[in-house]
Amino acid sequence: MYSPSIRNADSSPVGPVKETLAIGMDIGGTNCDIGFVNQHGACLRHISVSTQSHACFEGFRDATLAAIREHLQQLAGYRCVGMGIAAPGANSRNGRVTDPSNLGWPDICLTDAFGRFLPFPIYVTNDANAAALGEKKYGFAKDLNNFVLLTLGTGLGAGIFVDGKLLLGRSGFGGELGHTRISDETRLCGCGQMGCLETYVSATGLRRTVMELIAKYGKSSGALSHLDFHQLTAERVGQAAADGDILALEAFEITGSVLGKKMADWATVLDPEAFILFGGLTRAGEFLLDPIQRSFQQALSNFLRDPIPVVLSAVPHGEAAVLGACHISEFLHQTQEV
């Protein structure tokens, strides 16, 4: 079989043209998922490194580098073109994780920390932007240029595409929709402000709503009142709703209607082609989606006449950020300032 070969500028032979791969790294609070993805989007290898079991960032970094090198050696038939890192609070503009407190790390520049040891470019973005990149490359948003992907997990994140590009803004903090404000400003957010949307619309927000409803009605809900705040997961509230528990159903109704109303506001700002919902909380299905749709349609500006679809992500939950991270370079290349 014919193998085309190319030469370096100095005419030294560099061997046959290799297929390329990109590395996508998704750093979470518990684990760091690393995918080695070829140019067709197929994940050749998928490994997981513990984030929590290392005493400091350097320990985590060295374990990750060792794993990456080992797998690249085994994938010697491929040429690695770059690595994208997705992490909560990570900033595409400067490569830093600005508030890595839940990872127990100091303020770190991930681009430098890994770039020093790897012979290919490193790109960084936050987990929600990476999921939006994954959705754009492989999911529902393949043919969309203007869309909003919402990650409904422990918090509420978002990746916004405007005119085919990620909206990053001045300092890389564009799209922090979880910290837009709702009218009821009675809940304190982890960011220090009152009334941020994610104090209602997130797994944690749902738990707070259940607590508030128990307080409001002053009587026990059969399924939920024997659980404390930590036991009260979104899954358990979802199960209670499926069993017909009125309090659980009301909690989802509140969560969905608060979000739907805010989505109508963003639609007026951004005029997107679609909203795409992603993350653990969406497993609640119609209990969450129905009130979102109702409240969104009711609050939507009259001049946005054509329907704006609200859909669930088409990318598997475990893979979106890893796949997306592989493609950070493609979308950020021209706006990256690091």
Next chain:
Amino acid sequence: MYSPSIRNADSSPVGPVKETLAIGMDIGGTNCDIGFVNQHGACLRHISVSTQSHACFEGFRDATLAAIREHLQQLAGYRCVGMGIAAPGANSRNGRVTDPSNLGWPDICLTDAFGRFLPFPIYVTNDANAAALGEKKYGFAKDLNNFVLLTLGTGLGAGIFVDGKLLLGRSGFGGELGHTRISDETRLCGCGQMGCLETYVSATGLRRTVMELIAKYGKSSGALSHLDFHQLTAERVGQAAADGDILALEAFEITGSVLGKKMADWATVLDPEAFILFGGLTRAGEFLLDPIQRSFQQALSNFLRDPIPVVLSAVPHGEAAVLGACHISEFLHQTQEV
């Protein structure tokens, strides 16, 4: 003096290379301003055609075309490269004025209506986007790629730049910030919804607030209570505030603080480099700006640490839309679908 000359593809002489000009047309409810602007941004001619004095759109169109042709003849030393039209409710994506009710016209495609009679390309956008284009080309935003220009006039419009380009969205309705919603949903908007921002933040909104305050306190304000709703202009409320009228001062305080809070929300979505305020209502100066700044700073997300300037437009009020309209083509060219 040497004049370079070029030839058409068929080798026929086309004369010396001419300087170029663009036409900017700003269609308002009363008058239509037309500017002939050279490539350095100098307005060579500025004419005004009455919008109201014609029985139908065709009458207005013919009067405008005649004026344009006459002035182009007098400017024969220039080659016209295109015309940009700014009009309230005009849509860049399809060239249409979708709700031209205040102009007394039917639903019209301006691109077709003028393009049929003129030998250069026609581009269309709404008045707020045109003002933002003018600000980007000649004003405070010259070196900014991410900013929000707010037009505070009879209504509240906005032109948003993201990554150096106008945010248009799916169907050209991006940036309709006057129709985002505030928590107090007691006021009916012209669009048919309750609680749109412009029912508070606009010249009309200010008048409604004065009316509400007179109703609230049940006593007359020396300067304002003898005026009816139509006499109560923003200028008169501004004059009353300057004279120390407590009710007028409170009306501006409410207007500014409602807007500042909403601006903080948009900052969380867009992370802009600046907010630029434009339009008649800004003549109120510190009476409006002080409460905007206070409320904006207080509501701004903690992670947007670097200050986001809130400034007044640097482009003269009468010229921004005309100048901006001349440059629609430059900014819209790649996204225009007409």
